[in-house]
Amino acid sequence: MSTISDPPSGSFQLSMLINDTRYRSYTFQFIALILLIMAFAYLGYNLLANLQAAGLNISYKFLGEPAGYDINQTLVDYTSQSTHWRAAVVGVLNTLLVAFLGCLMATVIGVFVGVLRLSDNWLVRQIMSIYVEIFRNVPVLIWILIIMAIFIAVLPQPRDFRGEDAAASMVFGAFAFTGRGFYSPAPVFGPGSSVVVAVFLASIAGIFAFRRYAKKALYDRGQLIPTLWPSLAIFFVPSILVFFVMGRPITLDYPSLQGFNFQGGIFMRNSLIALWFALSIYTAAFIAENVRAGILAVSKGQTEAAASLGLRPGRIMNLVVLPQALRVIIPPLISQYLNLTKNSSLAIAVGYMDLTGTLGGITLNQTGRAIEAIFLLMLFYLAISLAISAIMNVYNNSVKLKER
Amino acid sequence: MKKIAILGAMTAAGLSAGVASAATLDDVKARGKLNCGVTTGLVGFAAPNANGEWEGFDVGVCRAVAAAVLGDPAAVEFVPTTGKTRFTALASGEIDLLARNTTWTFSRDVDLGFEFVGINYYDGQGFMVPKALGVSSAKELDGATICIQTGTTTELNLADYFRKNNISYEPVPIETNAEAQPLYLEGACDVYTTDASGLAATRAAFENPGDHVVLPEIISKEPLGPLVRHGDNQWGDIARWTLNALIAAEELGVTSANVQELAASAGENPEINRLLGTEGTLGAMLGLEADWAVKAIAAGGNYGELFEKNIGENTPIGLARGLNAQWTEGGLLYSPPFR
Numbered sequence A: 001m002s003t004i005s006d007p008p009s010g011s012f013q014l015s016m017l018i019n020d021t022r023y024r025s026y027t028f029q030f031i032a033l034i035l036l037i038m039a040f041a042y043l044g045y046n047l048l049a050n051l052q053a054a055g056l057n058i059s060y061k062f063l064g065e066p067a068g069y070d071i072n073q074t075l076v077d078y079t080s081q082s083t084h085w086r087a088a089v090v091g092v093l094n095t096l097l098v099a100f101l102g103c104l105m106a107t108v109i110g111v112f113v114g115v116l117r118l119s120d121n122w123l124v125r126q127i128m129s130i131y132v133e134i135f136r137n138v139p140v141l142i143w144i145l146i147i148m149a150i151f152i153a154v155l156p157q158p159r160d161f162r163g164e165d166a167a168a169s170m171v172f173g174a175f176a177f178t179g180r181g182f183y184s185p186a187p188v189f190g191p192g193s194s195v196v197v198a199v200f201l202a203s204i205a206g207i208f209a210f211r212r213y214a215k216k217a218l219y220d221r222g223q224l225i226p227t228l229w230p231s232l233a234i235f236f237v238p239s240i241l242v243f244f245v246m247g248r249p250i251t252l253d254y255p256s257l258q259g260f261n262f263q264g265g266i267f268m269r270n271s272l273i274a275l276w277f278a279l280s281i282y283t284a285a286f287i288a289e290n291v292r293a294g295i296l297a298v299s300k301g302q303t304e305a306a307a308s309l310g311l312r313p314g315r316i317m318n319l320v321v322l323p324q325a326l327r328v329i330i331p332p333l334i335s336q337y338l339n340l341t342k343n344s345s346l347a348i349a350v351g352y353m354d355l356t357g358t359l360g361g362i363t364l365n366q367t368g369r370a371i372e373a374i375f376l377l378m379l380f381y382l383a384i385s386l387a388i389s390a391i392m393n394v395y396n397n398s399v400k401l402k403e404r
Numbered sequence B: 001m002k003k004i005a006i007l008g009a010m011t012a013a014g015l016s017a018g019v020a021s022a023a024t025l026d027d028v029k030a031r032g033k034l035n036c037g038v039t040t041g042l043v044g045f046a047a048p049n050a051n052g053e054w055e056g057f058d059v060g061v062c063r064a065v066a067a068a069v070l071g072d073p074a075a076v077e078f079v080p081t082t083g084k085t086r087f088t089a090l091a092s093g094e095i096d097l098l099a100r101n102t103t104w105t106f107s108r109d110v111d112l113g114f115e116f117v118g119i120n121y122y123d124g125q126g127f128m129v130p131k132a133l134g135v136s137s138a139k140e141l142d143g144a145t146i147c148i149q150t151g152t153t154t155e156l157n158l159a160d161y162f163r164k165n166n167i168s169y170e171p172v173p174i175e176t177n178a179e180a181q182p183l184y185l186e187g188a189c190d191v192y193t194t195d196a197s198g199l200a201a202t203r204a205a206f207e208n209p210g211d212h213v214v215l216p217e218i219i220s221k222e223p224l225g226p227l228v229r230h231g232d233n234q235w236g237d238i239a240r241w242t243l244n245a246l247i248a249a250e251e252l253g254v255t256s257a258n259v260q261e262l263a264a265s266a267g268e269n270p271e272i273n274r275l276l277g278t279e280g281t282l283g284a285m286l287g288l289e290a291d292w293a294v295k296a297i298a299a300g301g302n303y304g305e306l307f308e309k310n311i312g313e314n315t316p317i318g319l320a321r322g323l324n325a326q327w328t329e330g331g332l333l334y335s336p337p338f339r
Helices: A021-053 A084-116 A122-136 A140-154 A193-221 A228-245 A270-297 A300-308 A313-350 A355-367 A370-399 B002-020 B024-031 B057-070 B086-091 B106-110 B153-164 B177-186 B196-204 B233-252 B259-264 B270-276 B282-286 B292-300 B303-310
Strands: A176-178 A181-184 A186-189 A250-253 A256-258 A261-263 A266-269 B034-039 B076-081 B097-103 B114-116 B121-123 B125-130 B144-149 B169-174 B191-195 B212-214 B222-229
Touching: A084 A122, A084 A270, A084 A313, A084 A355, A084 A370, A122 A270, A140 A270, A140 A313, A140 B177, A181 A270, A186 A193, A193 A228, A266 A270, A270 A313, A300 A313, A313 A355, A313 A370, A355 A370, A355 B153, A355 B169, B024 B034, B024 B057, B024 B233, B034 B057, B034 B086, B057 B076, B057 B097, B057 B233, B057 B292, B057 B303, B076 B086, B086 B097, B086 B114, B086 B222, B097 B121, B106 B114, B121 B196, B125 B153, B125 B196, B144 B153, B144 B177, B153 B169, B153 B191, B169 B177, B177 B191, B177 B196, B191 B196, B196 B212, B222 B233, B233 B270, B233 B282, B233 B292, B233 B303, B259 B270, B259 B292, B270 B292, B282 B292, B292 B303
Parallel strands: B034 B076, B034 B097, B144 B169, B144 B191
Antiparallel strands: A176 A181, A181 A266, A186 A250, A256 A261, B097 B222, B114 B222, B121 B222, B125 B191, B125 B212
16 A cells, blocks of 8 residues: 555645644744744834833924034035935945945946056065055054045145245145045036037947947957047047137136135045045955955966967957956955945044934934934935945846856 | 843844933942043143143042042043044943033933033134134134144034125144144144133144134123933932032132131031032932032032143143133123021
């Protein structure tokens, strides 16, 4: 009599939830889930009950009230009469700005250092190792403070630019490097400038199209078209031509010393520069290690095979090694970008008004809505991190090994 | 379920310590120490001296309360707080009393759930600039870069003042007074603004105080006082009447020098007798010993003594009594009667 193969016939019985191996795991998982939900419900209830007992309630009404404080760096219109929500938005944009700039610079430095760490030159290799070890092993907050302190101590203050025999002077009469930040000329867009901007954007698109064409020509016909000089020509010539044809609609607004500070031009605050630089060189040290690991992960046979085909070392790196190394580099790179973004919350150490400084700092303090503000803060950072992660995953999918 | 309950209780404890322990007095007595929130360091108000002992005007209030409750002015655990962390520290129960030149405002009193027990210093927000700038009025500060302590009322006053006068400025938010000093001295900001008393204290700590001037404008009312959590009225009463005892003691001429003598036996002035517990049962009403005020006054002296010793005209900070004189001498200090 075969007893094993016969599935139990008949209707479903409640006892099968425990006795039948097909259902048992579901039963226990379900019980665990219920317990987990109950645990969180209990914690949540406890929190609410205690808040109520303390005379506090969860309310987001404060977001609609006037903030009452000023923020130095605002990428969107903001006055002290704007709402707390607006202040939070200003903070988010400042966070995104420093995160974007930081990721960009960290990647450039990181790739550069990572490649040089594998240099044949002993001295270069050692210098890069020292850089990585120093910057990777000192907390980023210390770097932010050190860079800010050096920045303020070394560079002249606006008052040093004043007077006949001033201690400091502007570079080319256009750039001022002060302890409060960098001032540079700002473009002023007059009538007709939109044409110039459009042509400029079109020429950038043209460069990409040209390079694509050159690549296609190389792959299809083996024809090597030079790209550097034509690219430069496309970049400059049409825009400059149109600029003069339209009667020079874009002018420059030079910064000048008026009263306490320089006025006019583009102003990059010392806090932004210090934070940006500190986050970049700190994260770059990690990225350099990722890049080195990625390059080492490509079998040496690949390099040797490419060399035997007569490729020059630069081409071997660009055409053979790096494309394969990217597959290894990208996933840890994403996590470095996320780290950099989250580390930017140390901004208040140098007075940079990021999200933590506005919503999680002044707003929290002035309204006393700690739980609400912190919860919102978590939500914002979560959203930013997930967005970065999503974008980078799209890129990762485009470079990863295509399996067919 | 029991474990979950314990976990939940632990999580909630951090948030609800103030609620769970409504009787702060019992907690303090059981602990044997008063947890008192002070600044991270403002000379004259609260700063550790060369021996690492905290001293200052606000510290004096902490010590007086500790002496009244525990009988020992040294039984204080000082918790340094920044402008940002102070309210969380008090609301969460980390400290029992916050004496950190904190401005009494409506929203802090009502919305944040705190109780200001009185005013120990009548202050106002001022500006300090280097003499070399040649500025003589705050109205000339158009376009200036200004260092402010973040998380304080000064931030809001500043925004209001510049908006009202239609001039612009560039705020540089700073966490603590100590961080602001190098920024101001290096010239990263033209102006430093905080309460006038704080400016005087900060300036006193400079190498060349004479190179800096405090501008004449006082742009706000800043009544500074100690505060406790809402909801524990007995504890609030103890803090309030300890402060009042210090103020009343000055008015009645009771000092740290003669307090023991006056408290030895009932004297001729019934108010002094009631204050010092030789007559009536005021101490028992507060839940304290009869000689609570004697200990509080003996701890560091009466209000006037504390003022003169820490921030008065003979100290480097050199503040005049001004609004902080007794009402009998043209000031605003006015303790309700002890009866």
